[in-house]
Amino acid sequence: xxxxxxxxxxxxxxxxxxxxxxxxxxxxxxxxxxxMIMGTQSNPEALAGxxxxxxxxxxxxxxxxxWIGGMLTGDWGTSLVFKEPIAPLLIQKMTASGxxxxxxxxxxxxxxxxxxxxxxxxxxRWQDTASSSAALLxxxxxDFFWGIMLILLFARALHWLPSSGxxxxxEDLLLALRHALLPALALGLGLMAHLTxxxxxxxxxxxxxxxxxxxxxxxxxxxxxxxxxxxxxxxxPVMTVAGLQVGYLFxxxxxxxxxxxxxxxxxxxxxxxxxxxxPLIQASVFVIAAVVMLANLLVDILYVLVDxxxxxx
Amino acid sequence: xxLPAAFRTSKGLIGTGxxxxxxxxxxxxxxxxxxxxxxxxxxxxxxxxxxLAHPLxxxxxxxxxxxxxxxxxxxxxxxxxAAVLMSIVIGLPLGLISGYAGGTTDNxxxxxxxxxxxxxxxxxxxxxxxxxxxxxxxxxxxxxxAFTPFLARIIRGEALRVxxxxxxxxxxxxxxxxxxxxxxxxxxxxxPAIIVQSTISLAFAILAEAGLSFLGLGTQPPxxxxxxxxxxxxxxxxRAPWTALVPGAAVALTVLGLxxxxxxxxxxxxxxxxxxx
Numbered sequence: 273x274x275x276x277x278x279x280x281x282x283x284x285x286x287x288x289x290x291x292x293x294x295x296x297x298x299x300x301x302x303x304x305x306x307x308m309i310m311g312t313q314s315n316p317e318a319l320a321g322x323x324x325x326x327x328x329x330x331x332x333x334x335x336x337x338x339w340i341g342g343m344l345t346g347d348w349g350t351s352l353v354f355k356e357p358i359a360p361l362l363i364q365k366m367t368a369s370g371x372x373x374x375x376x377x378x379x380x381x382x383x384x385x386x387x388x389x390x391x392x393x394x395x396x397r398w399q400d401t402a403s404s405s406a407a408l409l410x411x412x413x414x415d416f417f418w419g420i421m422l423i424l425l426f427a428r429a430l431h432w433l434p435s436s437g438x439x440x441x442x443e444d445l446l447l448a449l450r451h452a453l454l455p456a457l458a459l460g461l462g463l464m465a466h467l468t469x470x471x472x473x474x475x476x477x478x479x480x481x482x483x484x485x486x487x488x489x490x491x492x493x494x495x496x497x498x499x500x501x502x503x504x505x506x507x508x509p510v511m512t513v514a515g516l517q518v519g520y521l522f523x524x525x526x527x528x529x530x531x532x533x534x535x536x537x538x539x540x541x542x543x544x545x546x547x548x549x550x551p552l553i554q555a556s557v558f559v560i561a562a563v564v565m566l567a568n569l570l571v572d573i574l575y576v577l578v579d580x581x582x583x584x585x
Numbered sequence: 586x587x588l589p590a591a592f593r594t595s596k597g598l599i600g601t602g603x604x605x606x607x608x609x610x611x612x613x614x615x616x617x618x619x620x621x622x623x624x625x626x627x628x629x630x631x632x633x634x635x636x637l638a639h640p641l642x643x644x645x646x647x648x649x650x651x652x653x654x655x656x657x658x659x660x661x662x663x664x665x666x667a668a669v670l671m672s673i674v675i676g677l678p679l680g681l682i683s684g685y686a687g688g689t690t691d692n693x694x695x696x697x698x699x700x701x702x703x704x705x706x707x708x709x710x711x712x713x714x715x716x717x718x719x720x721x722x723x724x725x726x727x728x729x730x731a732f733t734p735f736l737a738r739i740i741r742g743e744a745l746r747v748x749x750x751x752x753x754x755x756x757x758x759x760x761x762x763x764x765x766x767x768x769x770x771x772x773x774x775x776x777p778a779i780i781v782q783s784t785i786s787l788a789f790a791i792l793a794e795a796g797l798s799f800l801g802l803g804t805q806p807p808x809x810x811x812x813x814x815x816x817x818x819x820x821x822x823x824r825a826p827w828t829a830l831v832p833g834a835a836v837a838l839t840v841l842g843l844x845x846x847x848x849x850x851x852x853x854x855x856x857x858x859x860x861x862x
Contacts, residue, residue, distance in 0.1 A: 289700040297712055412788070412840040414795045417815065417833045424826055523705030527796050531819075541708070545715040545802060557704070557712055565703040 276573055283569055287562060291343065294558045295336050298550055343558065349551035353543055358555045362540065366559070368438055369529070369536035372452050373521050376460035381514060384464045385503075388471025388510075392479060393498055403468060410465020415524050419458035419531045426454060436533035455532040459524055463517055470513045474506045508579045515571030519564040589853040597849030603842025611662040614655040623652040623809060632825040642827045644817060650831045657809040658835065664725055664804065665790035669783055671729030676736030677779070683737070684744025685767055695741065701734040706789075707796055714802045724803045728793050732786055739782050743775040750774075777854035784847035788840045795836050811836050 306322040323329055342348060348358040391403035427435030433454050441448035479502055487497045525538030544552035591597050627647035635642045641650040683694040710731035717723040748771060756770050797803030798812030811832040818828035
């Protein structure tokens with residue numbers, strides 16, 4: 273318990289640091305919000321007036337205090353591009369992204385673990401070569417390239433799935449899944465390749481250990497040895513890597529959602545970045561980093577629950 | 586001289602071959618191919634499929650894709666190389682000091698690094714690039730900063746491991762100063778890990794540059810990079826899929842080569858990881 277409590281305390285400190293870094297990065301800009309609202313050709317006096325109203329003349333620390341206070345109380349500011357309050361906008365988009373992130377993580381794990389085990393069980397045979405080469409190719413192509421290939425194949429050539437757009441699952445679940453499938457696959461392929469490589473490496477290490485030899489010598493079937501004894505020990509490390517990849521996924525959704533016109537958080541962040549919508553950039557960068565950190569915390573806690581060795585030590 | 590065993594595998598050989606070939610293209614292409622060959626527009630042959638005149642086809646402005654992809658190599662390699670170099674220049678002292686000093690210094694530095702690791706590297710790079718204004722140099726800075734925490738973390742881990750070795754202890758007892766211990770005894774022993782990590786980071790940097798440029802927040806025209814070429818192909822996918830396939834293949838070959846080379850390098854330099862991937 274004290275371990276988990278410790279982790280939560282350190283999480284709060286990290287959240288504070290995340291907010292400070294987000295604020296610092298977005299404040300090294302030459303221009304400012306007032307300039308973005310009124311345009312570069314605007315009247316200097318009106319500009320100065322707006323700066324005063326927005327509090328942009330206050331010391332940075334005071335501005336930071338106001339911003340973080342707003343973030344904590346649910347007032348995330350107003351988007352300059354969408355002219356809407358950011359909090360409801362971002363939360364709505366977050367569910368859209370949650371759908372493809374979960375879907376891609378599921379696809380990746382379901383395919384990668386058996387493939388990796390399969391390769392590890394047949395080291396240096398064709399099964400290993402095939403699975404490892406496919407995985408190597410998978411990690412070597414940018415995910416938006418996979419996205420383009422998927423669009424060409426499943427949307428343009430076969431007409432099986434739509435190539436762009438987002439549908440709310442609460443309105444039409446089937447249609448929503450059809451729209452989410454291609455972006456989720458584009459996200460998941462690279463991840464799958466990475467996890468296959470990881471599973472293979474972890475399993476290879478485990479299958480060479482003494483206790484596996486003992487299990488075989490006891491006359492246990494190969495299936496029991498590999499799945500019950502081997503994989504049980506690989507779950508932790510593979511889960512950790514999968515958890516770390518949540519960060520990678522939340523980076524990739526910016527590219528993939530833009531490519532598929534899937535209006536989730538990545539798409540929203542991209543609109544903010546393109547239009548230098550500072551309040552929107554600050555809020556979404558902060559939220560994404562916080563989500564990634566929470567996901568990693570969750571994995572750490574799960575790891576303790578799954579692996580008794582850590583719980584006891 | 587005989588090649589290390591790790592490089593005599595087919596993977597090691599292909600990887601090394603690809604890396605050498607790509608470096609040669611990056612250096613030689615701009616010397617051998619006049620720059621205007623890549624920008625010359627042939628309006629009668631727009632979106633032309635591969636032909637004798639244009640072996641890899643042309644883009645929407647009738648520009649030859651073979652020349653564009655060859656000349657784009659230098660831009661992509663330069664950005665990736667400079668970005669990785671930058672992350673080493675910042676990450677190396679951070680990691681070395683953190684791993685060597687331990688205690689509070691280590692705690693504070695690594696807390697900062699861990700926080701930075703909560704930001705997806707691509708998101709961090711995109712934000713920095715958008716904030717600084719996208720161009721070639723800011724792309725380098727954006728990717729360089731985004732990759733720094735990874736390198737700092739790995740270097741710190743290695744430094745920590747080596748700093749506890751008996752020979753470092755012996756050297757300290759012999760009266761060597763901290764800086765001498767770090768530079769003469771620790772740094773040379775973590776070089777292999779740094780080299781391997783740099784090779785892998787280089788592959789990631791190529792992908793990151795492609796992603797940034799694809800979103801219009803990286804290299805800007807008239808500079809030609811692979812990501813930019815894929816971005817330009819988006820509107821013509823139906824009629825001319827090769828406009829995406831050609832730069833996509835260039836990225837794939839480069840990253841594939843770097844990954845295979847990196848794997849072989851790791852096996853050669855660090856026997857513990859033999860056959861790990």
